[in-house]
Amino acid sequence: MSALPAFAGRLVAWQKAAGRHDLPWQQTRDPYRIWLSEIMLQQTQVNTVIPYFQRFLARFPTLQALAEAPLDAVIEHWAGLGYYARARNLHRCAQQVVAVHAGKFPNSAAALSTLPGIGRSTAAAIAAFAFGQRSAILDGNVKRVLCRHFGIEGFPGQAAVERELWELAERLLPAHEIEAYTQGLMDLGATLCTRARPRCGECPLAASCAARLGGRQGELPSARPRPQLPERRAGFVLISDGRRLLLERRPPHGLWGGLLVPPEGEAAAVLARLGLRATRQSVLAPLKHAFTHFRLTLEPVLCIVEPPPGVGEPGLNWVALDTAATAGVPTPIRKLIERISGQAG
Ligand code: SF4
Structure with a gap:
């Protein structure tokens, strides 16, 4: 040297x-x-x-x-x-x-x-x-x-x-x-x-x-590496009757508190809980979303149900498909809804 x-x-x-x-x-x-x-x-x-x-x-x-x-x-x-x-x-x-x-x-x-x-x-x-x-x-x-x-x-x-x-x-x-x-x-x-x-x-x-x-004064010394965020996965069931989408309001506290989201869970269990039967069902591509403290992979399943049922459970909302994306839903859910708007009819 x-x-x-x-x-x-x-x-x-x-x-x-x-x-x-x-x-x-x-x-x-x-x-x-x-x-x-x-x-x-x-x-x-x-x-x-x-x-x-x-x-x-x-x-x-x-x-x-x-x-x-x-x-x-x-x-x-x-x-x-x-x-x-x-x-x-x-x-x-x-x-x-x-x-x-x-x-x-x-x-x-x-x-x-x-x-x-x-x-x-x-x-x-x-x-x-x-x-x-x-x-x-x-x-x-x-x-x-x-x-x-x-x-x-x-x-x-x-x-x-x-x-x-x-x-x-x-x-x-x-x-x-x-x-x-x-x-x-x-x-x-x-x-x-x-x-x-x-x-x-x-x-x-x-x-x-x-x-x-090398013109690298702004890059050196290297910044503290971002901590590895924990990964979580969650299934979301997008239930549609062809015109509307079924959304549930989340409890006021916790993730997405008070917002409307599709029912969370495994498709068969969600349909059974709601007393619904799918005539068509397709697994959609997962969607990744980063929160401050973790990363979430949303695993969506689209279920078409008929005839339009009168679901009366409290907290459930049938929202018109063309307005669902703007109906107080969190960003990754909006992306999912935009994805399916052409497929659910
Ligand atoms: S040591 Fe620091 S001030 Fe000196 S040339 Fe390099 S970057 Fe510039």
């Missing part, structure tokens, strides 16, 4: 020239500040984080101060940032570092990732910025950059795709300048390679970017 050093090199050069350098948690090697910023940035935009970060530090200037503070005070200073598990983990993490590590954050990504609230990517970012350690980050922004640049297919949340991305992120790591490289990846994902309308014209990776070269 000869392109890899070029990837890191271009990113580092761009970060130095055009990346972000004056965020309040930059220009420091203080693990406490870096850790705090990384946790705050996990689900929140930079501009929102800045004033919280400053107020938080004013109230809890050191790891020790945070560890000794009551949890309520920590939550109070977090209020508005959301995802409060982060605040609880922050407090637990501070106490753990004080109790187990004598108040000093461990300097490897592996050890950092054992602490509350610090996942693999956050641990790598802290290790890079606070200790200059060479380890790979892979947050949502970085996944987007890698999927686009390397044309990686598949939803990045899927285990196999994520594994591939971690391997790639590890292989891409430069031997030097890990801080500028890590910051460069973050800056690129946050400022140029944004989810909508990436600014490829300004991107240092544009010349080798698979998404840009």
Whole structure:
């Protein structure tokens, strides 16, 4: 993979020239500040984080101060940032570092990732910025950059795709300048390679970017696959006397509540229930219909009955064939009725 050093090199050069350098948690090697910023940035935009970060530090200037503070005070200073598990983990993490590590954050990504609230990517970012350690980050922004640049297919949340991305992120790591490289990846994902309308014209990776070269920025990363919907089947008996169609009103609740539909069930059972006898019967092609939570295959049977019976059961309606399709029936039933209007006569 000869392109890899070029990837890191271009990113580092761009970060130095055009990346972000004056965020309040930059220009420091203080693990406490870096850790705090990384946790705050996990689900929140930079501009929102800045004033919280400053107020938080004013109230809890050191790891020790945070560890000794009551949890309520920590939550109070977090209020508005959301995802409060982060605040609880922050407090637990501070106490753990004080109790187990004598108040000093461990300097490897592996050890950092054992602490509350610090996942693999956050641990790598802290290790890079606070200790200059060479380890790979892979947050949502970085996944987007890698999927686009390397044309990686598949939803990045899927285990196999994520594994591939971690391997790639590890292989891409430069031997030097890990801080500028890590910051460069973050800056690129946050400022140029944004989810909508990436600014490829300004991107240092544009010349080798698979998404840009193929015009596929809108397709990569791949969207979350739609869940497989459960399949159901149901028989519907279209009973006609040649001029009219027999419809039943569904109960008010449940599928198609209150609408008119042909009797549901197996043809012989439905005819017996209604005291009808078919003179002609034909099985029609099934019709598929997708609901939000399942797919239904309608299996229609057309039954011609004669003479026109006087069915008096409550809920049963004989509706003229030429108006049945517009008589308050659900869409797939309308399609079935349209299909049979020529055959029932
Ligand atoms: S060229 Fe465009 S799509 Fe490719 S990495 Fe750069 S900003 Fe993202």
